Amino acid sequence: MTGAAMIEILTPGALATVQDLGRLGALGWGVGVSGAMDGMALAAGNILLGNEEGAAAIEVPVFPFRLRFEGAAGFAVTGANATLSLNGRRLLPWWALRAEAGDSLEIGPPEPASWRASRAYLCVAGGLAVASVLRSRSTQLRGAFGGHDGRPLREGDRLPLGTLSAAGHRADCGLVPPALALPLEVDGIPAVRALPAAEHYRFTDASLDAFWSEPWKVTPQSDRYGFRLAGPTIVPRAPMELRSHGIVPGVVQVPHGGQPIVQMRDAQPSGGYPKIATVIEADLWRLGQAPIGSRIRFLRTSWEAAVQALEQNRDWLAEARRLMDLRRMQERAA
Amino acid sequence: MSEDPFVSLLGTTAILFEAPGETTLDTQRRIWALAREAAAWPEVGEAVPGMNNLMVTFAMPPRDWAPTAERLRQAWAAVEPLPLDGRCIELPVVYGGEGGPHMADVVAHTGLCPEEVAEIHAAPTYPVFALGSHPGYCYLGGMDPRIATPRRKTPVLSIPGGAVSIGGSQTGVSASAGPSGWNTIGSTDMVFFDVGRTPPTLLQPGDSIRFRIMRVLR
Numbered sequence: 001m002t003g004a005a006m007i008e009i010l011t012p013g014a015l016a017t018v019q020d021l022g023r024l025g026a027l028g029w030g031v032g033v034s035g036a037m038d039g040m041a042l043a044a045g046n047i048l049l050g051n052e053e054g055a056a057a058i059e060v061p062v063f064p065f066r067l068r069f070e071g072a073a074g075f076a077v078t079g080a081n082a083t084l085s086l087n088g089r090r091l092l093p094w095w096a097l098r099a100e101a102g103d104s105l106e107i108g109p110p111e112p113a114s115w116r117a118s119r120a121y122l123c124v125a126g127g128l129a130v131a132s133v134l135r136s137r138s139t140q141l142r143g144a145f146g147g148h149d150g151r152p153l154r155e156g157d158r159l160p161l162g163t164l165s166a167a168g169h170r171a172d173c174g175l176v177p178p179a180l181a182l183p184l185e186v187d188g189i190p191a192v193r194a195l196p197a198a199e200h201y202r203f204t205d206a207s208l209d210a211f212w213s214e215p216w217k218v219t220p221q222s223d224r225y226g227f228r229l230a231g232p233t234i235v236p237r238a239p240m241e242l243r244s245h246g247i248v249p250g251v252v253q254v255p256h257g258g259q260p261i262v263q264m265r266d267a268q269p270s271g272g273y274p275k276i277a278t279v280i281e282a283d284l285w286r287l288g289q290a291p292i293g294s295r296i297r298f299l300r301t302s303w304e305a306a307v308q309a310l311e312q313n314r315d316w317l318a319e320a321r322r323l324m325d326l327r328r329m330q331e332r333a334a
Numbered sequence: 335m336s337e338d339p340f341v342s343l344l345g346t347t348a349i350l351f352e353a354p355g356e357t358t359l360d361t362q363r364r365i366w367a368l369a370r371e372a373a374a375w376p377e378v379g380e381a382v383p384g385m386n387n388l389m390v391t392f393a394m395p396p397r398d399w400a401p402t403a404e405r406l407r408q409a410w411a412a413v414e415p416l417p418l419d420g421r422c423i424e425l426p427v428v429y430g431g432e433g434g435p436h437m438a439d440v441v442a443h444t445g446l447c448p449e450e451v452a453e454i455h456a457a458p459t460y461p462v463f464a465l466g467s468h469p470g471y472c473y474l475g476g477m478d479p480r481i482a483t484p485r486r487k488t489p490v491l492s493i494p495g496g497a498v499s500i501g502g503s504q505t506g507v508s509a510s511a512g513p514s515g516w517n518t519i520g521s522t523d524m525v526f527f528d529v530g531r532t533p534p535t536l537l538q539p540g541d542s543i544r545f546r547i548m549r550v551l552r
Contacts, residue, residue, distance in 0.1 A: 030470055145469075243384065243502075246391075250345045
């Protein structure tokens with residue numbers, strides 16, 4: 001056994017953080033879930049490498065991001081269609097790749113592709129071996145713990161890689177992004193499905209009509225905490241002051257200003273603004289990838305369809321894992 | 335108590351159960367009891383008390399959510415208040431000035447002067463009803479309705495840790511810097527959350543807080 005392999009951050013971009021699939025079980029202490037904005041991309045990247053689906057990776061929202069591998073390692077970049085270059089050699093995202101000791105990887109801005117996505121995920125074979133805090137490796141920015149020192153990555157940070165189980169073995173193949181395999185658009189605009197929330201019917205009919213039928217622009221004041229949207233003004237029938245209550249990522253709040261805010265992965269676990277709807281869990285990854293300045297539509301759905309959509313996501317991941325396992329068996333047999 | 339509880343969905347992630355009536359400590363004690371009961375149900379991930387309400391997250395979304403909603407209603411009808419009597423901590427507060435940038439808004443809304451707002455705010459002993467918002471943050475019951483002030487039209491992008499604030503008819507102290515829609519009327523120093531402690535929070539539901547006026551700045 002050698003010491004843990006490391007990667008070193010050369011160019012951190014901004015707001016790149018260590019994330020896994022989120023921190024469950026700590027809501028009662030006021031600790032939100034955090035986790036990857038695009039959980040499907042994170043899970044798929046880990047599947048490509050033979051990791052557990054929830055192994056920790058780096059979420060990269062701003063480009064370029066550069067790092068150096070201090071030892072040989074398997075890796076994959078999923079999420080956005082980022083331009084990858086390993087020591088100047090162009091490589092594909094959504095593909096299981098290998099770096100040798102000393103190699104530098106640049107994750108550049110996404111290229112125009114048939115899918116629009118803004119965040120890339122750097123997954124490494126074995127996962128990032130940062131400490132698990134309150135049962136997760138995700139960065140809790142508000143609480144300043146988890147991930148790497150509870151903060152976004154900086155130049156010179158060194159992160160340890162975990163060791164891969166015997167079953168994990170690199171397979172030279174890739175995956176078609178779920179944005180292509182499971183597309184969802186309305187009138188040519190990327191859509192997310194949502195269910196009405198507690199105060200839905202306390203908004204005016206015109207507001208409800210606008211909410212479900214107009215496109216909404218993702219404003220520059222959007223981040224991992226929440227997406228502030230711009231569009232028609234949403235007006236309640238009468239002013240509301242609610243008692244604070246638990247909320248979850250996906251909740252669409254309408255503050256008194258009338259412009260909706262969708263709670264995202266770093267959202268606080270409670271709030272008090274009126275809630276018009278909640279984006280279903282199965283579509284949070286779609287929203288998490290919406291670039292600033294892009295437009296989205298809300299598509300009203302049912303409980304049954306929302307549960308089915310979650311199953312569809314799980315089925316897609318299970319099929320991806322099956323294909324990767326087959327490919328690894330083939331490679332070993334060859 | 336003829337009014338019924340209100341049960342609604344938070345996507346497929348959780349159910350929100352809201353008790354009817356005015357916000358009271360007695361209702362909150364029933365919420366604590368309901369939370370303890372619901373936390374043991376197999377379909378429930380977490381049961382998280384709010385202010386006279388309870389969010390239960392699903393361990394895995396069931397085929398139908400109505401049975402869980404019904405189970406909550408039935409348990410609520412049967413539940414006895416859970417008296418939690420914890421410790422009381424005192425927090426010295428500087429009201430107004432740089433640490434209380436929205437005191438002016440509370441003054442404008444209530445028609446009181448800053449000294450009156452501070453006195454009314456520091457008078458009660460506030461029971462911790464629930465934790466939420468951010469790590470270690472306590473929702474407090476018992477604020478005098480005379481200083482109630484609506485949440486801000488647009489949330490402020492960051493308020494510092496230790497900010498004492500009013501949102502609607504509630505008050506609280508932020509445990510770390512971050513965005514907030516509440517009106518900040520003062521500031522205090524206290525470490526409410528330490529991930530190295532077990533549990534990581536300074537206070538639990540059932541504990542209480544007293545504010546002591548250090549100064550009122552204009």
